[in-house]
Amino acid sequence: xxxKLDHLNRYVVWRQDPYxxxxxxxxxxxxxxxxxxxxxxxxxxxxxxxxxxxRLEKSFARLYDNGTSFIRQSMMARFLTxxxxxxxxxxxxxxxxxxxxxxxxxxxxxxxSVYNAESPPNRFGGKIASILIAEKYYRRRDxxxxxxxxxxxx
Numbered sequence: 001x002x003x004k005l006d007h008l009n010r011y012v013v014w015r016q017d018p019y020x021x022x023x024x025x026x027x028x029x030x031x032x033x034x035x036x037x038x039x040x041x042x043x044x045x046x047x048x049x050x051x052x053x054x055r056l057e058k059s060f061a062r063l064y065d066n067g068t069s070f071i072r073q074s075m076m077a078r079f080l081t082x083x084x085x086x087x088x089x090x091x092x093x094x095x096x097x098x099x100x101x102x103x104x105x106x107x108x109x110x111x112x113s114v115y116n117a118e119s120p121p122n123r124f125g126g127k128i129a130s131i132l133i134a135e136k137y138y139r140r141r142d143x144x145x146x147x148x149x150x151x152x153x154x
Contacts, residue, residue, distance in 0.1 A: 001111040007154035034079035044086040060085035
């Protein structure tokens with residue numbers, strides 16, 4: 001999760017587009033997961049339209065070609081299926097994008113509650129978040145989720 005306003009205020013000189021920064025962080029986490037599972041994977045994003053899509057595709061290719069501060073290019077090439085970001089519109093009805101939509105808001109609400117020291121949501125989204133917490137979020141060997149399966153950025 002990224003607090004875009006805090007990101008913009010904190011990084012006046014060094015500032016990456018929040019979407020591109022999140023892409024980098026997610027690719028790092030995804031590459032580590034794929035390595036742990038000894039498999040490869042694709043990356044797909046939902047179309048936003050025009051220039052933002054072209055910029056995101058270029059950002060993905062740059063990360064694939066150069067790696068990140070934590071992931072070498074060879075690891076990107078080993079675990080990601082290619083240097084092209086797959087993009088589909090919501091109307092394409094892609095199951096993976098639908099699942100991402102279903103879990104994104106409850107996950108964001110949960111992460112926000114953790115970092116604001118509030119009670120987690122207890123509506124339907126809270127039930128989804130409780131499943132993510134119990135079974136899906138990546139965690140350290142001691143069970144810690146914070147900074148492993150959830151992360152608050154700027």
